[in-house]
Amino acid sequence: MNQADTAWMLISTALVLLMTPALAFFYGGLVRSKNALNTMMMSFISLGFVSVLWAIVGYSLALTPGSNWLGDMSLAFLNGVGLAETGAIVPLTIPHMLYMAFQATFCIITAALISGAIVERMRFSAYLLFISIWSVVVYAPLAHWVWGGGWLADMGAWDFAGGTVVHVNAAAAALVAALVVGKRQEYPSSSLVPHSVPLTLLGAGLLWFGWFGFNAGSALAASPIASLAFVTTMIAPAGTLVVWTFLDLARTGKPTAVGCATAIVVGLVAITPAAGFISPMNALLLGGIAAVPSYFALIIRAKTSLDDSLDVVAAHGVGGTVGALLTGVFAEKSLNGLFDGALYGNPGQVLIQATAVGAAMVYSGVMSFVLLKVIGLITPLRASSEEESVGLDITQHSEEAYLHTTGGSPVTHMTATPEPHRMLKPIKHEA
Numbered sequence: 001m002n003q004a005d006t007a008w009m010l011i012s013t014a015l016v017l018l019m020t021p022a023l024a025f026f027y028g029g030l031v032r033s034k035n036a037l038n039t040m041m042m043s044f045i046s047l048g049f050v051s052v053l054w055a056i057v058g059y060s061l062a063l064t065p066g067s068n069w070l071g072d073m074s075l076a077f078l079n080g081v082g083l084a085e086t087g088a089i090v091p092l093t094i095p096h097m098l099y100m101a102f103q104a105t106f107c108i109i110t111a112a113l114i115s116g117a118i119v120e121r122m123r124f125s126a127y128l129l130f131i132s133i134w135s136v137v138v139y140a141p142l143a144h145w146v147w148g149g150g151w152l153a154d155m156g157a158w159d160f161a162g163g164t165v166v167h168v169n170a171a172a173a174a175l176v177a178a179l180v181v182g183k184r185q186e187y188p189s190s191s192l193v194p195h196s197v198p199l200t201l202l203g204a205g206l207l208w209f210g211w212f213g214f215n216a217g218s219a220l221a222a223s224p225i226a227s228l229a230f231v232t233t234m235i236a237p238a239g240t241l242v243v244w245t246f247l248d249l250a251r252t253g254k255p256t257a258v259g260c261a262t263a264i265v266v267g268l269v270a271i272t273p274a275a276g277f278i279s280p281m282n283a284l285l286l287g288g289i290a291a292v293p294s295y296f297a298l299i300i301r302a303k304t305s306l307d308d309s310l311d312v313v314a315a316h317g318v319g320g321t322v323g324a325l326l327t328g329v330f331a332e333k334s335l336n337g338l339f340d341g342a343l344y345g346n347p348g349q350v351l352i353q354a355t356a357v358g359a360a361m362v363y364s365g366v367m368s369f370v371l372l373k374v375i376g377l378i379t380p381l382r383a384s385s386e387e388e389s390v391g392l393d394i395t396q397h398s399e400e401a402y403l404h405t406t407g408g409s410p411v412t413h414m415t416a417t418p419e420p421h422r423m424l425k426p427i428k429h430e431a
Contacts, residue, residue, distance in 0.1 A: 001085050002093035008222035009094045009102060015213025016105035020047055020112050022210055026203025026261065027116050028401075030310050033195040034391025035120045036401035042115035045128055050111045050135045054104045058136050062143040063089045063103060068151040071144050089148055093221055102217060107143070110166045111135045116310035117174035118181045120192075121388050124396040126381045130371060134173065138367045142169055142360055156349070157356035158331065160229065161218035163273025163324040164360045171317025172364035174308065180372045181381050183307030185388055197257045204261035208237060211268045215275035228335060229275035232283035233268065239287030240267030247295050266294045266315050270323035277331040286330060290322045321357050328353040
């Protein structure tokens with residue numbers, strides 16, 4: 001047991017947990033005001049239901065030896081998950097219980113990420129049922145394949161902090177969910193503009209802050225590798241933001257705030273699988289490269305009938321894929337001795353990375369499709385036309401994100417005549 005490692009992992013776990021409320025702000029600002037509360041709730045609710053299921057069964061299925069495909073039930077209900085550093089699937093210098101909690105935060109935000117593709121039209125009860133089951137039957141097995149000693153780990157796939165397990169996984173589920181649930185009523189005939197870009201910028205800033213725990217915490221110790229992951233997490237999104245800004249200037253002549261927020265997230269996603277394997281300058285290069293395919297993926301998607309409302313696929317799917325593949329290109333043995341090979345990765349490693357990405361896409365996509373279809377037999381997936389028109393804040397929660405709004409548009413409320421002493425008196429000017 002190491003006290004410094006324990007202190008760092010306590011902080012990292014809190015940082016990653018903060019990322020889910022940060023995601024709520026990021027997503028919430030991008031939708032119309034009549035759906036802002038519902039959109040934020042789609043992230044916040046994951047903190048409860050996914051956490052409970054992780055403690056009961058998810059952790060055991062994901063991170064116990066089991067087989068090449070799935071863990072066993074030896075740690076179900078946190079049986080044997082105590083304050084000692086023993087009992088986990090990886091060697092630890094921190095309490096096993098803390099490692100479990102740290103891994104829980106990853107499952108929580110992965111499930112919440114999916115919501116960005118189906119905001120403003122999916123019934124909240126159906127969504128809640130979907131992410132609850134999804135966290136057990138999709139996330140847990142995939143986490144086992146990569147981090148639990150499963151077949152992708154045996155193959156030699158590298159994923160330092162979740163490029164494949166978190167981002168590609170969530171994006172595949174999001175794409176399928178967007179297709180199954182269908183597009184919003186007004187899409188793409190009318191402009192569905194964000195109601196609060198400052199809220200989105202706040203979310204992006206908090207995501208970057210929390211991401212230091214996400215990536216540097218994945219070293220599981222207060223170590224040089226954690227320092228490397230911390231610095232690459234700072235550098236890569238900076239590179240993405242610079243390139244994204246130039247792309248905006250070249251295309252429209254004006255950089256946008258939404259583009260700035262999106263670029264930060266894309267850079268963070270791209271560096272996640274590589275954070276502890278590559279140098280800061282290569283992280284800068286990786287972040288800059290990742291901006292290009294995600295930027296144009298977003299533009300292309302906007303010209304199609306696919307209503308991936310908040311571009312989960314362009315940001316997390318494309319960004320995560322680019323990051324996973326470039327991990328095989330830029331990884332340096334001198335920085336992290338966990339792998340063998342030359343100074344940098346090799347074509348064989350890139351192929352392994354591509355296999356891991358493909359496996360995540362196929363498994364998550366197929367299983368998400370099956371889950372949604374089954375849930376659709378139990379309860380309607382989609383809000384009614386009337387509910388969608390009124391807004392999901394009112395129809396799903398009987399609350400409003402903002403007072404004095406109906407359907408996302410300000411309305412005038414008649415009030416009693418103001419008291420005389422509150423009336424402004426006219427100013428008299430001397431001739």
